[in-house]
Amino acid sequence: MANRERDKMSMNSAMPERKEIAPAMTTIPTLTTERLILRAHRLEEFENYADFWKQNDLMRFVGGEPPSREQTWARFLRYTGMWHHLGFGFFAIEERGSGRFVGEAGFLDSHRDMNPTTEGTLETGWAISPPLQGKGYATEAIRAAIAWADGTFADRRMTCIIDPENTPSLRVAEKVGFRRIGETVYKGGTNVMLERWK
Known part of the structure; x- marks a missing residue:
C-alpha cells in the first residue's frame, strides 16, 4: 500500500499544471443566422459526418484523399474535445428550414507541424x-462564429491556412x-497563411 501511495504521489508531482487557455466548456453554444444554425456535433450524427468527409470534391483542397472511417472518428472527437479543453472548437452547421447538415466551421489549435505556425492562435x-x-x-457561418469568438477571445489572434x-x-x-x-508548408504542400485584422 505504501508503494502505491508513493507511486501515486510521484506521478502527480510529475504532471505539469494545466494551463488555462480559456474557460473549459461543457455546453457548446448554439448560434443562429438568417439561414443556418451552428451547434454542437451530435454523436448520433456520426454516420452522416463520415459520409460528408467521403466526398471527393470536398477533399480536393483538404488532404486530397477522403479519410478512413477511423480518421474521421478521430477528427469528430478532436473537434468536440477542443470545446472542453480549450473553450472553442468546430460547430456543426445545419440549414434552419430543412435541418439538413451543411458542413462545419469554427476554430482549432491543432499544433500543426509547420513553420510559420498557427499554434496558440484561433x-x-x-x-x-x-x-x-x-x-x-461558408461566409454566413464563419461570420457568426467570428462574432462569437470576438466576444469570448477578444485578444486572441485569428489565423487560417488555405490551399x-x-x-x-x-x-x-x-x-x-x-x-x-505569407505562406507556410504543411504536409509537403504550400498554403497561404492569413490573419484576421480587426
Whole structure:
C-alpha cells in the first residue's frame, strides 16, 4: 500500500499544471443566422459526418484523399474535445428550414507541424458540402462564429491556412476580414497563411 501511495504521489508531482487557455466548456453554444444554425456535433450524427468527409470534391483542397472511417472518428472527437479543453472548437452547421447538415466551421489549435505556425492562435476553418457550395453558407457561418469568438477571445489572434488554388475559400476569408501574411508548408504542400485584422 505504501508503494502505491508513493507511486501515486510521484506521478502527480510529475504532471505539469494545466494551463488555462480559456474557460473549459461543457455546453457548446448554439448560434443562429438568417439561414443556418451552428451547434454542437451530435454523436448520433456520426454516420452522416463520415459520409460528408467521403466526398471527393470536398477533399480536393483538404488532404486530397477522403479519410478512413477511423480518421474521421478521430477528427469528430478532436473537434468536440477542443470545446472542453480549450473553450472553442468546430460547430456543426445545419440549414434552419430543412435541418439538413451543411458542413462545419469554427476554430482549432491543432499544433500543426509547420513553420510559420498557427499554434496558440484561433485557427479558423470551414467545410461546406459540395452540393451546397456557392450559396454563401461558408461566409454566413464563419461570420457568426467570428462574432462569437470576438466576444469570448477578444485578444486572441485569428489565423487560417488555405490551399492557394482554393479561390472560393480565399474569397470567403477576405470577406470576413482575413488578409494574406505569407505562406507556410504543411504536409509537403504550400498554403497561404492569413490573419484576421480587426
